[in-house]
Amino acid sequence: MEGNADMSNRLCFTMYERVFERFGEQGIRGSMLRENGEEKLTRLMGSLIQPDATLPLRILEIGTCQCVSAIILSRFGDVHTFDVREKPLTHELYQAFHETGNVYRKVIPDPKELRSEIRALLDTARFDVAFIDGRHTAKAIEKDFELTRGIGRLIFHDYWPHDERRARRFADVIAFVDGLQECRLTKLEPFVLWEPAT
Numbered sequence: 272m273e274g275n276a277d278m279s280n281r282l283c284f285t286m287y288e289r290v291f292e293r294f295g296e297q298g299i300r301g302s303m304l305r306e307n308g309e310e311k312l313t314r315l316m317g318s319l320i321q322p323d324a325t326l327p328l329r330i331l332e333i334g335t336c337q338c339v340s341a342i343i344l345s346r347f348g349d350v351h352t353f354d355v356r357e358k359p360l361t362h363e364l365y366q367a368f369h370e371t372g373n374v375y376r377k378v379i380p381d382p383k384e385l386r387s388e389i390r391a392l393l394d395t396a397r398f399d400v401a402f403i404d405g406r407h408t409a410k411a412i413e414k415d416f417e418l419t420r421g422i423g424r425l426i427f428h429d430y431w432p433h434d435e436r437r438a439r440r441f442a443d444v445i446a447f448v449d450g451l452q453e454c455r456l457t458k459l460e461p462f463v464l465w466e467p468a469t
């Protein structure tokens with residue numbers, strides 16, 4: 272059973288602080304923890320929990336990296352997360368910080384095969400939301416969007432129109448989101464929730 276110290280640690284500190292304390296800068300790298308990422312993603316996910324929602328949610332993630340976002344998303348339900356490679360800290364970080372054990376990770380090196388696997392999963396199971404955080408090129412985002420849009424709710428990461436440096440780095444994400452039509456966008460930068468217009 273979890274000791275009191277561990278429990279209060281889990282309740283009082285942000286994921287950023289906990290990961291940084293344990294793994295340093297290397298643990299934070301590539302994740303969405305900077306600039307209140309945990310709080311923002313939590314708020315956006317919380318907005319999906321309507322009175323008629325079937326819980327736990329079923330969440331699909333493209334781009335696991337070190338598993339930080341998957342751990343945060345798993346507070347809301349079961350997370351199926353995909354990546355083309357495993358990072359050195361993925362397993363250790365997951366072991367250290369997962370709270371619920373409902374993260375299902377898959378690494379498939381070939382992006383084409385990875386998409387087929389996701390397509391097969393979507394054909395057989397209902398999902399409530401997808402978190403799109405894989406390759407950030409225009410082509411890849413477009414493919415991920417077409418693959419998952421049937422879910423009806425997608426959250427894009429790395430929409431940074433008001434941050435000069437990141438706006439350059441993630442120009443394709445910004446252009447893609449800004450070009451989306453006939454939809455409802457809820458922006459909590461750097462996250463954007465996409466839903467089709469009703």
Ligand SMILES: C[S@@+](CC[C@H](N)C(=O)[O-])C[C@H]1O[C@@H](n2cnc3c(N)ncnc32)[C@H](O)[C@@H]1O
Nearest residue numbers: 302303334335336339340354355382404405406
């Ligand atoms: C920014 S990181 C994801 C960060 C993670 N979501 C988080 O916040 O903790 C992007 C990840 O996408 C992965 N990736 C790159 N190309 C991909 C592809 N075609 N399909 C899925 N994942 C891909 C990279 O290996 C990398 O781990």
